[in-house]
Amino acid sequence: MSAPNIETIVSLSKRRGFVFPASDIYGGLGSSWDYGPLGVELANNIKQSWWRWLVHERDDVEGLDSSIIQNRLVWKYSGHETTFSDPLVDCRTCKGRFREDKLRDVECPNEPGVCAGSGKECSLTEARQFNLMFRTTIGPVSSDDDPASLAYLRPETAQGIFINFKNVLDTSRRKLPFGIAQIGKSFRNEVTPGNFIFRTREFEQMEMEYFCRADDAARIHQEWIDDFWKWFESLGIKPENLKLYEQGPDELAHYAVRCVDILYKFFPEREEGQAQFDELMGIANRTDFDLKTHSKKPEDADGKRLNPDSTEDLSYFDPTTNERFYPYCIEPAAGVNRTVLAVLMDAYTEKTNDKGETRVILKLTPDLAPIKVAVLPLAKNKPEIVAMAKGLKKELLPSMRTVYDDTGGIGKLYARQDEIGTPFCVTVDHESLVDDAVTVRDRDTWEQERVKVAELKEYLLKRLYT
Numbered sequence: 001m002s003a004p005n006i007e008t009i010v011s012l013s014k015r016r017g018f019v020f021p022a023s024d025i026y027g028g029l030g031s032s033w034d035y036g037p038l039g040v041e042l043a044n045n046i047k048q049s050w051w052r053w054l055v056h057e058r059d060d061v062e063g064l065d066s067s068i069i070q071n072r073l074v075w076k077y078s079g080h081e082t083t084f085s086d087p088l089v090d091c092r093t094c095k096g097r098f099r100e101d102k103l104r105d106v107e108c109p110n111e112p113g114v115c116a117g118s119g120k121e122c123s124l125t126e127a128r129q130f131n132l133m134f135r136t137t138i139g140p141v142s143s144d145d146d147p148a149s150l151a152y153l154r155p156e157t158a159q160g161i162f163i164n165f166k167n168v169l170d171t172s173r174r175k176l177p178f179g180i181a182q183i184g185k186s187f188r189n190e191v192t193p194g195n196f197i198f199r200t201r202e203f204e205q206m207e208m209e210y211f212c213r214a215d216d217a218a219r220i221h222q223e224w225i226d227d228f229w230k231w232f233e234s235l236g237i238k239p240e241n242l243k244l245y246e247q248g249p250d251e252l253a254h255y256a257v258r259c260v261d262i263l264y265k266f267f268p269e270r271e272e273g274q275a276q277f278d279e280l281m282g283i284a285n286r287t288d289f290d291l292k293t294h295s296k297k298p299e300d301a302d303g304k305r306l307n308p309d310s311t312e313d314l315s316y317f318d319p320t321t322n323e324r325f326y327p328y329c330i331e332p333a334a335g336v337n338r339t340v341l342a343v344l345m346d347a348y349t350e351k352t353n354d355k356g357e358t359r360v361i362l363k364l365t366p367d368l369a370p371i372k373v374a375v376l377p378l379a380k381n382k383p384e385i386v387a388m389a390k391g392l393k394k395e396l397l398p399s400m401r402t403v404y405d406d407t408g409g410i411g412k413l414y415a416r417q418d419e420i421g422t423p424f425c426v427t428v429d430h431e432s433l434v435d436d437a438v439t440v441r442d443r444d445t446w447e448q449e450r451v452k453v454a455e456l457k458e459y460l461l462k463r464l465y466t
């Protein structure tokens with residue numbers, strides 16, 4: 001089987017209810033997607049895995065959930081109002097509009113394969129900067145041209161963390177090094193959204209700001225790069241589909257001293273090489289820029305970043321050394337949607353059954369699978385079997401997400417569960433009424449085992465989580 005590409009996943013997602021095109025009954029809305037019943041479970045399981053691993057299992061990270069709409073001054077001092085832009089180019093031939101730095105990734109919407117910077121016909125204008133922040137207005141009497149009511153939807157969750165640094169520090173009584181983690185929606189008016197949920201205008205981020213002393217920053221940065229690589233592997237993402245990318249000096253944001261991206265092979269159908277890979281997450285050493293820029297009149301030698309609007313000094317006092325300084329910050333920033341896509345691509349496999357039919361098996365880790373167990377009656381016209389199967393489902397439900405399905409022959413029911421990644425099917429048959437046992441079928445091997453009903457819950461929990 002060749003590697004599944006994004007199209008394979010789009011078709012599975014629509015067919016089985018992972019992801020649907022947004023506003024579909026009104027003709028859709030370009031590059032917007034809704035998560036269906038299975039997709040929302042998968043995305044939630046990914047977010048929970050991240051939160052558990054980062055906030056609960058470690059002892060140095062606090063959680064936060066800050067507002068999407070903040071005071072406009074946040075975006076003034078973070079630099080987003082002036083610098084959060086992409087270079088926009090227009091093509092005079094096809095009238096297409098593209099992001100100059102991503103030309104290799106796009107196809108001309110009007111004449112595929114002709115323009116988009118790749119063909120002879122292409123005639124691109126000079127690039128101009130296009131600010132990606134979505135604008136909105138606040139209050140019932142606001143008008144679009146009233147600067148006092150102008151606000152933005154956040155383009156990243158990070159700034160909500162920086163402006164709460166002192167609140168978290170004071171209330172948690174943390175000492176350096178420590179982190180603040182946040183998961184939430186971000187919005188960017190992308191010039192060229194596309195490739196399913198890879199690049200959308202509304203998306204979800206899992207970000208952490210890890211504050212430390214400047215001397216420790218380089219070492220801690222490297223540790224987070226290594227740790228996040230391992231976290232992606234724990235989600236079932238294959239290491240051969242991941243790659244590290246060290247940003248060059250001309251690519252680095254002006255405040256960063258080092259940034260390493262973890263790339264995933266989102267585009268296996270492209271010509272072998274770098275173009276097959278694109279960003280899954282970025283891990284940056286942002287220096288002390290952010291805490292300084294949001295601080296009331298920070299003492300900067302160049303004097304350019306004085307902030308007369310902030311009411312707080314976000315510096316840190318170390319009582320053991322009697323020093324006051326602005327901590328450095330390491331930022332691992334991952335996208336929920338891109339992680340969902342990478343997980344689905346690596347879980348997708350095909351297998352041929354005895355009848356020569358191709359079956360899709362979604363080999364999600366048990367932790368991520370939207371449904372853990374399906375209870376299936378072998379004969380739906382036998383009330384005792386149906387009652388026993390429904391009773392088992394009820395018993396298992398509080399410990400693991402379980403569904404009951406009797407809407408087809410057993411082969412069809414198994415195939416349906418394989419395709420959505422359910423690790424185990426439990427079948428109740430005629431024999432079950434006599435021996436009080438059921439058949440447990442493994443999604444990946446299709447092997448079946450007879451298990452006593454009294455031991456079923458423990459058996460499944462052990463196989464799911466150890």
Ligand code: ATP
Nearest residue numbers: 198199200203205279280281282333334335337338
């Ligand atoms: P790109 O270069 O692909 O535009 P970026 O470097 O601007 O991404 P960051 O600002 O580092 O992205 O955001 C962190 C993460 O958020 C990215 O690694 C990605 O997973 C996710 N992300 C960013 N923009 C989008 C988007 N438009 N749609 C979906 N996910 C996104």
